[in-house]
Amino acid sequence: MRLTPTHIIALVAAAVYVIDQATKLAVLRVLDLADYHVVIDGFFKFVHWGNTGAAWSLFYGNNGLLALVSLGALLILFLTRHRFDTKVWMGQLAFGLIFGGILGNLTDRIRIGHVVDFIRFYLLQRGGGEVGFPAFNIADSAICIGVGLLFLMSWRAENEAGAPGRQVPTP
Numbered sequence: 001m002r003l004t005p006t007h008i009i010a011l012v013a014a015a016v017y018v019i020d021q022a023t024k025l026a027v028l029r030v031l032d033l034a035d036y037h038v039v040i041d042g043f044f045k046f047v048h049w050g051n052t053g054a055a056w057s058l059f060y061g062n063n064g065l066l067a068l069v070s071l072g073a074l075l076i077l078f079l080t081r082h083r084f085d086t087k088v089w090m091g092q093l094a095f096g097l098i099f100g101g102i103l104g105n106l107t108d109r110i111r112i113g114h115v116v117d118f119i120r121f122y123l124l125q126r127g128g129g130e131v132g133f134p135a136f137n138i139a140d141s142a143i144c145i146g147v148g149l150l151f152l153m154s155w156r157a158e159n160e161a162g163a164p165g166r167q168v169p170t171p
Helices: 005-030 063-083 089-111 138-161
Strands: 036-040 044-051 115-124 130-132
Touching: 005 044, 005 089, 005 115, 005 138, 063 089, 089 115, 089 138, 115 138
Parallel strands: none
Antiparallel strands: 036 044, 044 115, 115 130
């Protein structure tokens, strides 16, 4: 059986989804909400933070609305994926990462009522407080990497189209 680009996208999405949900399940079993476990003091810890907002808790408290936005984004991305080069491995990987990540966070929103964030990098300040990157999860990482790959693909395609000796198609 030959795997089509759609099959590869689905396999990557399924792998991201399973890993994301498995790690979140582990967090839910080990840490209470708002609890944490320091891994490297002053740098890295596992936390259990509930996020009802979007990235960096933007739009906090809008879990239902963001679940609808996630569903809409999945549908639009699925229907427009042909506009991107999903015949190459990078496009397949990018869409698989994005779909798996969106599905992972959407599952949390529906099942738990918030997205489970658990990876936290930080530095200690002199007064004892912390400054750091907002907590995130596997799904967030997958989405960011997938979007980054799409940007890279677009940038490369644009540069190749404008390279000397190449003709840029006119609309």
